[in-house]
Amino acid sequence: MMxxxxxxxxxxxxxxxxxxVAAEPAADGAASVHGDFGPPxxxxxxxxxxxxxxxxxxxxxxxxxxxxxxxxxxxxxKEISEGVRYTFWTFGGTVPGSFIRVRxxxxxxxxxxxxxxxxxxxxIDLHGVTGPGGGAASSFTAxxxxxxxxxxxxxxxxxxxxxxxxPVGMHVANGMYGLIxxxxxxxxxxxxHEYYVMQGDFYTVGKYREKGxxxxxxxxxxxxxxxxxxxxGSEGSLIGDxxxxxxxxxxxxxxxxxxxxxxxxxxxxxxAIFDKVWFEGGTHFQENxxxxxxxxxxxxxxxxxxxVPGSYVLVDHALFRAFxxxxxxxxxxxxxxxxxxxxxxxxxxxxxxxxxxxxxxAVAAATTAAAHGKLTQAEQIRAGETLxxxxxxxxxxxxxxxLEGVFPPLAKSDFLMADLKRAITIVLNxxxxxxxxxxxxxxxxxxxxxxxxxxxxxxxxxxxxxxWGNQDAxxxxxxxxxxxxxxxxxxxxxx
Amino acid sequence: MRIAMRPALAxxxxxxxxxxxxxxxxxxxxxxxxxxxxxxxxxxxxxxLGVALDAAGGSSxxxxxxxxxxxxxxxxxxxxxxxxxxxxxxxxxxxxxxxxAERERVRFLMVSLDAARDTPARLxxxxxxxxxxxxxxxxxxxxxxxxxxxxxxxxxxxRQLPDGSFSHSSLITLLDRDGxxxxxxxxxxxxxxxxxxxxxxxxx
Amino acid sequence: MRAGPSLALCALLAVHGGxxxxxxxxxxxxxxxxxxxxxxxDVKRVAVAAFALDRRPVTNAEFLAFVRERPAWRKGxxxxxxxxxxxxxxxxxPAELGAxxxxxxxxTHVSWFAARAYCAAAGGRLPTWYEWEYVAAADExxxxxxxxxxFRERILAWYALPSGRPLPPVGKTPANVYGVQDLHGVxxxxxxxxxxxxxxxxxxxxxxxDKLQFCGAGALSAEIRDDYxxxxxxxxxxxxxxxxxxxxxxxxxxxxxxx
Numbered sequence: 001m002m003x004x005x006x007x008x009x010x011x012x013x014x015x016x017x018x019x020x021v022a023a024e025p026a027a028d029g030a031a032s033v034h035g036d037f038g039p040p041x042x043x044x045x046x047x048x049x050x051x052x053x054x055x056x057x058x059x060x061x062x063x064x065x066x067x068x069x070x071x072x073x074x075x076x077x078k079e080i081s082e083g084v085r086y087t088f089w090t091f092g093g094t095v096p097g098s099f100i101r102v103r104x105x106x107x108x109x110x111x112x113x114x115x116x117x118x119x120x121x122x123x124i125d126l127h128g129v130t131g132p133g134g135g136a137a138s139s140f141t142a143x144x145x146x147x148x149x150x151x152x153x154x155x156x157x158x159x160x161x162x163x164x165x166x167p168v169g170m171h172v173a174n175g176m177y178g179l180i181x182x183x184x185x186x187x188x189x190x191x192x193h194e195y196y197v198m199q200g201d202f203y204t205v206g207k208y209r210e211k212g213x214x215x216x217x218x219x220x221x222x223x224x225x226x227x228x229x230x231x232x233g234s235e236g237s238l239i240g241d242x243x244x245x246x247x248x249x250x251x252x253x254x255x256x257x258x259x260x261x262x263x264x265x266x267x268x269x270x271x272a273i274f275d276k277v278w279f280e281g282g283t284h285f286q287e288n289x290x291x292x293x294x295x296x297x298x299x300x301x302x303x304x305x306x307x308v309p310g311s312y313v314l315v316d317h318a319l320f321r322a323f324x325x326x327x328x329x330x331x332x333x334x335x336x337x338x339x340x341x342x343x344x345x346x347x348x349x350x351x352x353x354x355x356x357x358x359x360x361x362a363v364a365a366a367t368t369a370a371a372h373g374k375l376t377q378a379e380q381i382r383a384g385e386t387l388x389x390x391x392x393x394x395x396x397x398x399x400x401x402x403l404e405g406v407f408p409p410l411a412k413s414d415f416l417m418a419d420l421k422r423a424i425t426i427v428l429n430x431x432x433x434x435x436x437x438x439x440x441x442x443x444x445x446x447x448x449x450x451x452x453x454x455x456x457x458x459x460x461x462x463x464x465x466x467x468w469g470n471q472d473a474x475x476x477x478x479x480x481x482x483x484x485x486x487x488x489x490x491x492x493x494x495x
Numbered sequence: 496m497r498i499a500m501r502p503a504l505a506x507x508x509x510x511x512x513x514x515x516x517x518x519x520x521x522x523x524x525x526x527x528x529x530x531x532x533x534x535x536x537x538x539x540x541x542x543x544l545g546v547a548l549d550a551a552g553g554s555s556x557x558x559x560x561x562x563x564x565x566x567x568x569x570x571x572x573x574x575x576x577x578x579x580x581x582x583x584x585x586x587x588x589x590x591x592x593x594x595x596a597e598r599e600r601v602r603f604l605m606v607s608l609d610a611a612r613d614t615p616a617r618l619x620x621x622x623x624x625x626x627x628x629x630x631x632x633x634x635x636x637x638x639x640x641x642x643x644x645x646x647x648x649x650x651x652x653x654r655q656l657p658d659g660s661f662s663h664s665s666l667i668t669l670l671d672r673d674g675x676x677x678x679x680x681x682x683x684x685x686x687x688x689x690x691x692x693x694x695x696x697x698x699x
Numbered sequence: 700m701r702a703g704p705s706l707a708l709c710a711l712l713a714v715h716g717g718x719x720x721x722x723x724x725x726x727x728x729x730x731x732x733x734x735x736x737x738x739x740x741d742v743k744r745v746a747v748a749a750f751a752l753d754r755r756p757v758t759n760a761e762f763l764a765f766v767r768e769r770p771a772w773r774k775g776x777x778x779x780x781x782x783x784x785x786x787x788x789x790x791x792x793p794a795e796l797g798a799x800x801x802x803x804x805x806x807t808h809v810s811w812f813a814a815r816a817y818c819a820a821a822g823g824r825l826p827t828w829y830e831w832e833y834v835a836a837a838d839e840x841x842x843x844x845x846x847x848x849x850f851r852e853r854i855l856a857w858y859a860l861p862s863g864r865p866l867p868p869v870g871k872t873p874a875n876v877y878g879v880q881d882l883h884g885v886x887x888x889x890x891x892x893x894x895x896x897x898x899x900x901x902x903x904x905x906x907x908x909d910k911l912q913f914c915g916a917g918a919l920s921a922e923i924r925d926d927y928x929x930x931x932x933x934x935x936x937x938x939x940x941x942x943x944x945x946x947x948x949x950x951x952x953x954x955x956x957x958x
Contacts, residue, residue: 077863087859116785117863119887119947120931121938142938143945144785166934167927205852215859218927219848538779639957647811647894647941648780654895657739 035154037105037185040066044109049098052232053244055194055255056101059183064105071098072113073122073141073163073176080202080228081235081326083211088175088233089120089163095233096198096259097161097178104156104182109148110135116144121165123147127297128159128180136164156184158281158299160257169261173203173221175233177259179299184283191303192250198257199265199294199316199327200233201226208325224262229321231314231329238314238329248335251305260296266317267292267300269331271310274302291317306333308342362386363459370455370477377462377474384463387456391449392464400468406444408437411468420461420475424483427457429490448493454480533562540674541648548606548635551618558645559674561633565697566602566670570642570651570663572609573621578665581683583625585667590631592691597698603632608646608653608661610639649676671697724751724954725878732833732843735929736896747833750955752826755869755881756888757817757951759790760802762809765817767794772813781812785944803868805886805949811941814889818952825891826953828936832929835882837875845926854928857884883928889950891957893936 044066080086091097125134138149163176203221204214268291278301314329315322366383400411415437430448454477465472542559571579607613653663669678678693729749773793791797838844
């Protein structure tokens with residue numbers, strides 16, 4: 001890209017003369033067209049096109065230029081879901097097609113090439129083009145040929161492009177759509193990551209996840225009964241190692257389009273709130289948005305910042321599409337936890353609902369006291385009794401007697417009282433094999449009870465070791481935590 | 496060698512055209528003993544088509560007899576009332592945009608799509624009604640198969656409707672002296688100065 | 700040729716090839732049908748006069764025999780006006796098929812001009828769009844299967860296959876009621892009046908003809924809007940110029956007075 005000094009100077013002068021959002025008449029005195037900043041300057045630029053989910057770098061230019069876009073149409077057989085193949089018709093070999101990025105006022109020289117192996121003719125309608133058919137009439141291209149047309153990007157925004165060859169619905173259903181971004185003259189504020197996501201609905205003769213090469217089903221498309229609703233053309237496109245990656249503290253901008261052909265998207269990122277949404281891809285933004293509507297043939301821009309690590313799921317919130325048709329993607333945020341914003345699970349207590357034998361007041365009181373560091377043995381015993389009744393008494397009996405020959409007793413149990421640490425370990429990790437309690441051998445299975453949290457186990461053990469003739473001190477949650485940390489849970493047990 | 500030959504060819508064609516009513520053999524230059532054999536036609540030349548024309552007024556000529564000077568060609572039919580009058584007007588505009596000396600070195604070829612009804616006699620009437628002097632205008636009939644061939648080569652789409660009229664695209668093409676299409680215009684409502692300039696460029 | 704269609708047919712068939720060639724041509728009786736693209740505003744039906752049609756598309760071997768006799772149509776010799784740069788690109792040489800072009804595969808990478816020249820040399824012509832659509836409307840048992848969703852699905856399934864696979868040899872698909880094979884699922888085929896399909900490049904402008912661009916009725920609109928296989932065939936043909944060639948486009952010949 002070579003620019004001579006004089007043309008740079010001229011560009012600088014013009015940029016200084018024009019406000020960032022132009023409404024001035026053009027230099028030759030003709031009536032101003034919104035977004036027409038005059039003829040292109042400098043050497044022609046070959047547009048950098050990217051495949052999803054990547055976005056080309058910002059334009060970083062302060063003058064209108066001639067931008068040459070070379071886009072190839074290819075009919076490609078690829079996986080739409082694991083073991084399921086589909087013949088996609090694509091712009092640039094991907095669904096959605098390559099992302100195009102220009103600046104408002106640019107003169108775009110568009111070359112559409114149709115690969116010689118294509119069966120069908122194709123064309124392109126870019127929603128950002130002011131002109132008949134959005135360019136479709138001028139780009140109708142037979143296989144093995146190339147068409148060229150030129151347009152000026154008069155309006156800023158994020159626009160869908162798609163094939164408009166008859167039958168349009170079928171060409172779009174086969175994946176012929178993408179996004180073109182026309183940056184405002186002043187560009188966007190910098191963010192750490194920009195990503196490109198586009199939803200589409202797909203119609204196959206076979207059922208969801210039925211294996212093999214699936215043909216397009218015209219009747220399902222007419223009836224608007226998709227088999228798949230996907231981001232970026234395949235079920236695994238944004239999952240696993242293809243998940244979008246961001247670090248804690250970074251800002252993200254998503255360019256999200258909806259190619260359709262039929263469905264409107266209720267776009268939501270589980271666990272995130274969009275700080276700003278340029279709804280419908282227009283000039284104004286809404287703030288603090290949970291779910292935004294993206295019409296078929298439309299797009300939106302959203303920004304948010306990553307504060308808490310974890311996997312954030314991109315969905316179409318019309319939920320059966322997310323969970324039964326594949327409209328699901330992952331944005332993975334890595335980095336240090338921030339408990340002040342999100343703690344993770346704090347209390348997991350047994351909820352008996354209307355099945356509670358006694359009311360849960362004792363447990364609640366104990367929890368409150370523990371939080372204040374003032375938990376008394378009496379409070380623990382009362383809480384432990386309630387918890388024992390719901391969980392342990394089934395086997396060990398409400399009287400602590402156990403079952404002759406099957407479940408060992410806890411009442412006056414020498415085995416229980418001899419070793420507190422062992423008792424905690426058994427509650428957490430279970431026990432299999434013979435034990436001798438009060439002179440009798442029991443050979444049974446006690447399942448791990450690690451789903452109880454440290455407070456609950458401490459309260460239960462305090463109760464058990466202070467009931468039915470047993471006498472001991474308090475068992476603290478810290479002691480339980482210590483054993484939980486230093487021993488391993490058996491397979492399948494909770495944390 | 497080709498450059499030296501062109502004036503001779505042009506002279507030959509002009510002489511032949513001036514002789515109204517004389518039968519035009521396919522290769523006029525063969526009768527000019529001083530002229531060497533013609534250069535082969537370029538790959539894009541329409542003169543490779545072998546199309547035969549019947550001029551209004553009755554004489555027959557081969558399309559490739561027009562080789563040697565620029566030809567502005569379009570296709571129409573005489574009973575058309577919507578676009579064809581504008582097409583005719585556009586041809587006249589292009590002719591009027593040239594100087595008389597330039598105009599007589601160009602041929603304005605209008606071939607009818609309606610092989611069945613636009614006989615040479617009917618076309619002669621048409622030319623008279625629309626004040627199309629022949630030459631430099633050449634209003635011609637061609638057989639249906641040749642109409643299809645010529646339209647295909649020019650990129651003109653057409654089909655006949657049940658009532659006998661035609662649905663067709665309107666396009667005016669400039670052929671260079673070897674019959675290769677070098678410029679096109681679909682501007683009918685106003686003048687197309689760019690196209691006239693292209694015609695002029697062919698005369699240099 | 701006023702001796703009646705069948706006599707005319709016999710006369711034509713006798714001109715070329717004799718019995719062997721005649722067996723390769725299916726007689727198609729005349730009839731009427733409703734085409735997808737209506738002939739005119741208030742005219743919905745079209746009459747097709749009796750004619751004969753090749754049972755199968757023209758093969759690489761048959762086209763090779765043609766160019767052996769007519770060197771002007773060989774790969775590399777045909778001028779750009781008549782065939783584009785991809786003409787017979789899959790052949791190894793001007794008069795040689797090579798490994799990439801099976802003799803029994805339908806010939807592709809041929810232009811309209813080349814197809815027409817072949818058919819003229821064989822004593823015939825290209826079928827018109829109506830003749831082609833009329834015969835292609837039939838399946839194995841019915842003259843008109845176009846409204847049957849299963850029939851359409853079969854055709855659309857071919858469109859779903861990507862192009863990289865080698866073409867099948869001709870004559871493998873079931874013959875329809877006229878005894879004609881391979882009209883669907885093998886290749887696109889040239890017709891004489893491909894340029895008369897008058898569909899604008901942008902399919903959404905139907906009903907809004909640019910009157911200055913098209914004389915007459917303007918761009919024709921499709922009558923049967925859900926016969927997608929036919930619409931796609933029309934879209935392909937209307938994207939072509941006469942000298943274009945593509946990897947999936949071949950032809951077969953028709954015989955009888957042109958309509």
